[in-house]
Amino acid sequence: MGSTVATSVIDVSKTFGQDKDQVTALDRVSVDIRENEFFTLLGPSGCGKTTLLRLIAGFEHPSGGKILLHGEEISHLPPFKRPVNTVFQSYALFPHITVSENIGFGLSMQDKPANEIKETVAAMLKLVQMESLADRRTDQISGGQQQRVALARALAPHPKVLLLDEPLSALDYKLRKEMQIELKTLQHETGITFIFVTHDQEEALTMSDRVAVMNQGRILQVGTPKEIYDHPAERFVADFIGDTNFLAADLNQSDNGRMMVTLPGGRTVETTQSDFPGAGKVNITIRPEQASLINGPSAADLSGTINNVVYSGNDTHVHVMLESDEPFVVRVQNRGAQSAQWESGQAVGIKLEPGSVQVLQD
Amino acid sequence: MNSSAPGRQLSSVERVALKRESRRNILLCTPAMIVLFFAASGPLLVMLVYSFLTPGDYGGVVYKLSSDGWFRVFFHQDIFDETVSVASAHLSIFWRSIKLSLLTTIAALILGFPTAYFIATRPVKSRNFWLFLVTIPFWTNLLIRTFAIMELIRNRGLVNNVLMKFGVIEQPIQMLYTDFAIMLGMTYVYLPLMILPLYASMEKLDFRLIEAGYDLYANRFRVLRKVIIPLVKPGIVAGSILVFIPSLGAFVTPRVLGGGKNMMLGNLIELQFGQGRNWPLGAALSISLLLIVMVAMLLYVKNMQKNKGEQN
Numbered sequence: 001m002g003s004t005v006a007t008s009v010i011d012v013s014k015t016f017g018q019d020k021d022q023v024t025a026l027d028r029v030s031v032d033i034r035e036n037e038f039f040t041l042l043g044p045s046g047c048g049k050t051t052l053l054r055l056i057a058g059f060e061h062p063s064g065g066k067i068l069l070h071g072e073e074i075s076h077l078p079p080f081k082r083p084v085n086t087v088f089q090s091y092a093l094f095p096h097i098t099v100s101e102n103i104g105f106g107l108s109m110q111d112k113p114a115n116e117i118k119e120t121v122a123a124m125l126k127l128v129q130m131e132s133l134a135d136r137r138t139d140q141i142s143g144g145q146q147q148r149v150a151l152a153r154a155l156a157p158h159p160k161v162l163l164l165d166e167p168l169s170a171l172d173y174k175l176r177k178e179m180q181i182e183l184k185t186l187q188h189e190t191g192i193t194f195i196f197v198t199h200d201q202e203e204a205l206t207m208s209d210r211v212a213v214m215n216q217g218r219i220l221q222v223g224t225p226k227e228i229y230d231h232p233a234e235r236f237v238a239d240f241i242g243d244t245n246f247l248a249a250d251l252n253q254s255d256n257g258r259m260m261v262t263l264p265g266g267r268t269v270e271t272t273q274s275d276f277p278g279a280g281k282v283n284i285t286i287r288p289e290q291a292s293l294i295n296g297p298s299a300a301d302l303s304g305t306i307n308n309v310v311y312s313g314n315d316t317h318v319h320v321m322l323e324s325d326e327p328f329v330v331r332v333q334n335r336g337a338q339s340a341q342w343e344s345g346q347a348v349g350i351k352l353e354p355g356s357v358q359v360l361q362d
Numbered sequence: 363m364n365s366s367a368p369g370r371q372l373s374s375v376e377r378v379a380l381k382r383e384s385r386r387n388i389l390l391c392t393p394a395m396i397v398l399f400f401a402a403s404g405p406l407l408v409m410l411v412y413s414f415l416t417p418g419d420y421g422g423v424v425y426k427l428s429s430d431g432w433f434r435v436f437f438h439q440d441i442f443d444e445t446v447s448v449a450s451a452h453l454s455i456f457w458r459s460i461k462l463s464l465l466t467t468i469a470a471l472i473l474g475f476p477t478a479y480f481i482a483t484r485p486v487k488s489r490n491f492w493l494f495l496v497t498i499p500f501w502t503n504l505l506i507r508t509f510a511i512m513e514l515i516r517n518r519g520l521v522n523n524v525l526m527k528f529g530v531i532e533q534p535i536q537m538l539y540t541d542f543a544i545m546l547g548m549t550y551v552y553l554p555l556m557i558l559p560l561y562a563s564m565e566k567l568d569f570r571l572i573e574a575g576y577d578l579y580a581n582r583f584r585v586l587r588k589v590i591i592p593l594v595k596p597g598i599v600a601g602s603i604l605v606f607i608p609s610l611g612a613f614v615t616p617r618v619l620g621g622g623k624n625m626m627l628g629n630l631i632e633l634q635f636g637q638g639r640n641w642p643l644g645a646a647l648s649i650s651l652l653l654i655v656m657v658a659m660l661l662y663v664k665n666m667q668k669n670k671g672e673q674n
C-alpha cells in the first residue's frame with residue numbers, strides 16, 4: 001500500500017448556527033488519509049461524521065482549518081471542481097433518467113467524448129453487475145440495486161477520493177454483509193481511496209484499513225482495526241468498539257523498569273503498552289473474550305461470584321460480581337459442556353490472557 | 363394503484379374490494395361533476411348551437427340555421443359591394459392574442475421560477491409567510507388592480523414622472539395602450555398562478571439531488587438545466603397552462619391597458635355580444651378560442667412526450 005497522503009484534514013472546525021443556537025459539529029479535527037486506503041470514520045450519531053465528509057466534498061465550508069487533496073488546498077473550491085465523488089446515504093439517484101444515464105452523468109458533465117462515456121458506463125455496469133437493468137429508471141429497481149448504481153455513478157469519473165456516507169445502512173442484514181465484501185473488493189480493484197462513514201463498529205472493523213473513532217466533533221483515535229480493538233486509547237473508544245470491562249487499577253514502575261498493573265484484589269500483571277497516562281490510579285479495560293473462568297481462586301487474577309449466565313448463540317456471557325464490587329463479563333465459547341458448568345451463585349476465579357490488560361488515557 | 367399483470371385472476375375478495383372502492387370514488391367526484399357539467403358543458407353546448415343561428419336585430423339569436431357566424435370569423439364581406447375578403451382584423455387579433463399570451467407565459471415563468479425556488483428553499487416555518495405574500499393581490503378586485511397599473515404607467519403616471527424628474531427622459535414614454543402594457547398587466551395578474559404550482563413541485567424536490575449534481579461536476583447552470591428543470595417540469599407545465607389559457611381569453615386587462623385599438627380575443631368576443639349585436643359570430647369566436655386552447659394543449663403534450671422519448 002502506498003503511503004502518500006490523499007487527503008489531509010488540518011485543524012478543521014465547523015460550527016453551525018449563531019450565538020445561542022451554535023452547534024460545534026467539528027472541533028479542530030486533524031487526520032491524514034492515505035492513498036489507496038479504505039478509511040473509515042466511526043462514531044455515534046451526531047458526532048460529526050457526515051459534516052466531515054461534506055466538508056471534504058465541498059458542500060460545507062470549514063469555520064477554521066483547511067483541507068488538502070494531494071497536497072493542494074481545496075477548501076475554497078466548489079464541489080463541482082473537486083475530483084472527489086460521494087455515495088449519498090439516500091443514494092440520491094436522479095429519478096428522471098435511466099440507470100445508464102445516471103452512471104454517465106458525471107462524465108458527461110465533464111464533457112468527455114460520447115464514446116468514452118459509453119465505454120466507461122458499460123464497464124461500470126459490468127463492475128456492479130447491473131448490465132441487464134441499464135435502461136430501467138432508478139425508481140424501478142430495488143434498494144440493493146440502487147446502492148450499486150449510486151456506487152457506479154460515483155466511481156465512473158474515477159475520482160481521487162470516494163466518499164461514502166453510511167451507504168449500507170438502508171439495506172437488510174444479509175444484503176449488507178454481501179455489499180460489505182463487494183465494496184471492499186471494489187476498493188481493491190479500482191485503487192481509489194475510500195472514506196467510509198458508519199456508526200456500525202463491526203462494519204468498520206471488517207472493512208477498513210484504518211479507522212478513525214469520533215465522538216462529539218473530535219477524532220479520538222486513528223489506527224488499524226486491530227490497534228483500535230486491542231489497544232483503545234480512551235474509555236469511549238474501548239466502550240464503543242465491542243463489549244468490554246472497565247476496572248480501576250494502580251500503575252507502577254517495577255524495580256527493573258517494567259510497567260506493572262495492580263488489579264483489584266492485589267494481583268499484578270505486566271503491560272507492554274508504550275503510551276501511559278503516568279503512574280498512579282488508572283482505568284484499565286479487558287475484553288470479555290480475553291478472560292476465562294476457572295474453579296477456585298488459587299491461580300486466578302480476579303475472583304468473584306457469578307450473578308448471571310446469558311446464552312447468546314455462539315457463546316455465553318457470564319456476568320461476575322468481583323470481590324471489589326465491580327461487574328465483570330467473561331465470554332465463554334459454547335463448545336461441549338464448557339459453558340454448562342457455570343451457574344449463578346457460584347464462586348469463580350478469572351484468568352486473564354497475557355497482554356489483555358489495556359491501560360486507558362482517561 | 364398498480365395495474366395488475368395481464369391475465370391475473372382477481373380473487374373474489376379482491377373483486378368485491380375493487381368494486382367497493384370504485385363505487386366510493388365515483389361518489390367522491392359526483393358533486394363536482396354535476397357542477398362542472400351544468401356550468402361548463404351546458405353553456406358550451408349553447409354556444410355551439412348559437413354559433414349556427416342567425417343574429418337577432420337587437421342582439422340575441424333568431425332560431426334559423428346559418429353558417430354566417432362562422433363565415434365571419436374568417437372572412438369579411440363588404441356591406442356596399444359585397445366583395446368577400448379575408449377577415450384580416452380578426453386574424454390579427456387571433457395572432458396578437460396568441461403572441462401576447464405566449465409572451466406573458468414566458469415572462470411569468472422567468473419571474474416565477476426564481477421566486478418559487480426562493481420560497482421552496484426557505485425554512486419550513488417562513489414558507490407560508492412568503493406564499494401568503496404571493497396571494498395578497500387576490501384580495502382586491504382585478505379591475506382595481508388593473509386601474510392601479512394604469513395609474514402607474516400612463517403618460518403622467520408615477521413611472522414617467524419619476525423618470526422625468528431625475529432627467530432620465532425628456533418626454534413621457536408611451537406605455538399605456540400598447541401591447542407592452544397588456545403583457546405587463548397580464549403577467550402581473552397571472553404571476554401567482556405560475557408561482558403556486560411551481561412552488562408545489564419545487565417543495566417536493568429532493569435537494570440532495572442538487573448536491574449530487576454538483577458532486578458530479580455540474581456547475582450551477584447545468585444543475586439547473588439537467589437536474590432542477592426536469593424534476594420540476596410538472597410544475598412548469600401546470601403553471602404555463604394556468605397562465606396561458608386565461609391570458610388567451612383575458613378581456614379586462616387588454617380593455618383597460620390596451621385601450622380600444624389593441625384588442626384581444628376576449629374583447630372581440632365581448633364586442634360581438636355587446637355593441638356588435640352579433641351573437642352567432644361571438645359564439646363562433648368563443649368556440650374558436652376553445653379550439654385554439656385545445657390545439658395548443660395537444661401540441662404541448664405531444665412535445666412533452668417527445669422530450670421524454672428523447673431522454674429514454
Ligand SMILES: Nc1ncnc2c1ncn2[C@@H]1O[C@H](COP(=O)(O)OP(=O)(O)OP(=O)(O)O)[C@@H](O)[C@H]1O
Nearest residue numbers: 016017023025044045046047048049050051052199
Ligand atoms: N446544517 C446544519 N445546521 C445545524 N446543525 C447541523 C447541521 N448539520 C449538522 N448539524 C449538527 O452537527 C452535529 C454533527 O452532525 P453530523 O450530521 O455530522 O453527524 P453524524 O455523525 O453524521 O450523525 P449520524 O450518524 O446521525 O448521521 C449534530 O449535532 C448536528 O445536529
Ligand SMILES: [Mg+2]
Nearest residue numbers: 049050051165
Ligand atoms: Mg450522518
